Amino acid sequence: MSGAARATLPASLGRPDHRVEPSLTDTLCTRCGLCCDGSLFAEVELSGPAEATGLEILGLEIEDGDATHPLLQQPCTALQGRLCGIYPHRPECCRTFECRLLQGVRRGAVSIERAGEHIAEAHQRIARVTGLLAQLGRRDPRLPLKERCAEALAREPSANPALNRQRAELEAAMAAVERWIRRRFMGGTARQ
Numbered sequence: 001m002s003g004a005a006r007a008t009l010p011a012s013l014g015r016p017d018h019r020v021e022p023s024l025t026d027t028l029c030t031r032c033g034l035c036c037d038g039s040l041f042a043e044v045e046l047s048g049p050a051e052a053t054g055l056e057i058l059g060l061e062i063e064d065g066d067a068t069h070p071l072l073q074q075p076c077t078a079l080q081g082r083l084c085g086i087y088p089h090r091p092e093c094c095r096t097f098e099c100r101l102l103q104g105v106r107r108g109a110v111s112i113e114r115a116g117e118h119i120a121e122a123h124q125r126i127a128r129v130t131g132l133l134a135q136l137g138r139r140d141p142r143l144p145l146k147e148r149c150a151e152a153l154a155r156e157p158s159a160n161p162a163l164n165r166q167r168a169e170l171e172a173a174m175a176a177v178e179r180w181i182r183r184r185f186m187g188g189t190a191r192q
């Protein structure tokens with residue numbers, strides 16, 4: 001994040017990853033947030049119990065995982081809009097993460113404008129899924145997107161054809177989101 005942009009934001013807000021040019025995270029990550037909001041990940045592995053304890057004190061949701069690598073639950077409760085609310089204290093996995101899209105921009109394979117379009121399209125596709133979830137009465141945003149869909153689709157087929165149609169639409173929309181995320185965002189540096 002550039003000094004100029006940092007000055008326009010509360011000091012505690014920012015985005016993960018400081019291995020790319022600050023202006024790049026300003027331009028792209030601040031309008032994305034998909035690696036924190038449960039769209040890309042259901043959980044991320046922390047470096048150890050000490051890091052987990054510090055994050056718990058800050059109010060983040062941690063699960064035990066295995067003994068040495070606790071898990072930060074997603075959607076991350078530190079996310080404020082599309083910005084990290086604990087930026088100076090974010091864990092190592094967030095400091096070092098780069099998604100495939102960000103890496104592509106950094107090495108010049110994708111333009112910033114094109115990357116912005118990919119992010120906007122991801123948000124549009126996800127909004128379609130969350131809209132269908134809301135129609136099916138699944139408005140709780142605290143679960144990762146894929147889990148919310150799985151819960152909505154796990155019910156027995158209904159006698160109501162319209163409801164079954166909505167579920168089929170949800171299944172297709174979520175499959176499209178997963179394909180888009182895999183193609184555009186996954187395969188960068190490891191986060192789990």
Ligand code: SF4
Nearest residue numbers: 029032033034035099
């Ligand atoms: S998914 Fe990529 S572009 Fe989006 S916030 Fe995370 S690192 Fe930035």
Ligand code: SF4
Nearest residue numbers: 016036076079084094
């Ligand atoms: S602490 Fe949470 S909001 Fe901040 S960068 Fe990590 S996952 Fe994102």
